[in-house]
Amino acid sequence: MVIFKEIKPLKAYLNAQGAAANSIGFVPTMGALHEGHLSLIKASKAQNTVTVCSIFVNPTQFNNPTDLEKYPRTLPQDSAMLEKAGCDVLFCPEVSEMYSEPQQLAFDFGHLDKVLEGEFRPGHFSGVALVVAKLFNIVRPHRAYFGQKDFQQCKIVSKLVEELKFDIDLIFVPIVREPSGLAMSSRNARLSEEGKKKASILYQCLQDARYQLLQGKSFSEMKKMVQLLCSQQNIRLEYFALADRVNFTLLENVTKPDQALLLIAGYVEEVRLIDNIYLTDK
């Protein structure tokens, strides 16, 4: 695996590989890699001749400075994991390589960045879109891979690619879970063993609510159930929502089960976690 910290030599390397003629698969990450990330690398390797992974803890997508500061950074382990997984190129730039001062550009995605994650993390998706657009222009991939745990992010990136006419196929890869059901996340590293057990309740909430919604229970009942469960377990619930998978409008009732998903966000041991589940497997 070849490692680059700077844009110019990375671009020169990819050009010299004739990578434009072949296919480049790209997996943008913030590091602290886990099985979820490796499933993206695996998907990219199966479809492309060159797989590029980026590790960059992007400051503009953190609305909370403490969250940015505490975000796990484990580059040596990450690098070893990527090497083992057969990743071809690692791009891990410093902030100064990615951002010039003063930062002046922001994105507005309308409804899509105002609800759920957008409501609780103002500016987050503008920062995501900014760094993804930068990385797309640097790496110029044919395909890019994102995890479905960040479902709303997948919608944002889809919109970005559609609106800015990036010639990139997006592949969204299903969530990888711990045996307990807890969705894999870099932030899990900040949880105690007890915290991890507690955090798996988020997925249980999603599963229970899905089951009962499909049995005909109302979403408002489900909301109450989830609120109660979380408060009993000392999980500070931020949202529990039902949304349309396609246009991401928030729903109060299930009308088209095949197009609906449930999303949840909450704090366990002061660590913010998110998860989601499709209402049907279709």
Added chain:
Amino acid sequence: MVIFKEIKPLKAYLNAQGAAANSIGFVPTMGALHEGHLSLIKASKAQNTVTVCSIFVNPTQFNNPTDLEKYPRTLPQDSAMLEKAGCDVLFCPEVSEMYSEPQQLAFDFGHLDKVLEGEFRPGHFSGVALVVAKLFNIVRPHRAYFGQKDFQQCKIVSKLVEELKFDIDLIFVPIVREPSGLAMSSRNARLSEEGKKKASILYQCLQDARYQLLQGKSFSEMKKMVQLLCSQQNIRLEYFALADRVNFTLLENVTKPDQALLLIAGYVEEVRLIDNIYLTDK
């Protein structure tokens, strides 16, 4: 000259030309071409193996629907002019090829899109950035050419390229003027002969103000002079401003003449015109 109305065949053509390996020069326009545009084509031909011109009256950059409706559209003449100028490729898409519904993405450039043109044309620069980003991703040029008449637009595009890490060299080409001094503009086609004469006063204002500022007169005096001149001639002045060329902050006094420029915008016969001039030729 090869003409494309759709993105896919344009991209296929440019790829087949091995254009990525050579150099693509790109001149984005809204048509109604004049000598100013041709100077951009000429500059591109001198530096690149393939020159691509786009003609697209971009709806998202028009804050005023009447302005959009009345914007001159002269595709057959434009096409003949480009052919004669030696342009290699013309891309003239329909709106539906460039925009999908619903339109949801907007850009915010902070200060840069809030002053002068940004103040009087809210949303204008977001629309400019959006269409330029689309076109850059479609054409993937090595160099792109813009006219300095739209000076603030040049700053916006510079910021866009810098922030989104587009690997494109920007070339800003000096204003081309009528013998009267009137800056060439597609909108001039909407002026009567008398209107054109009157419109040349905008440039006279800029020249007079430059001369007197360099003689030590204050900018506030110049403002009064320009306001008086315009009102006498029935020109509805929108702004007359002194700005820093580099960071585009508005100035109240000349401190560094080599870094200053004067900008003006006003209505002649209900046609909105803009112009600008450097305070020194450096």
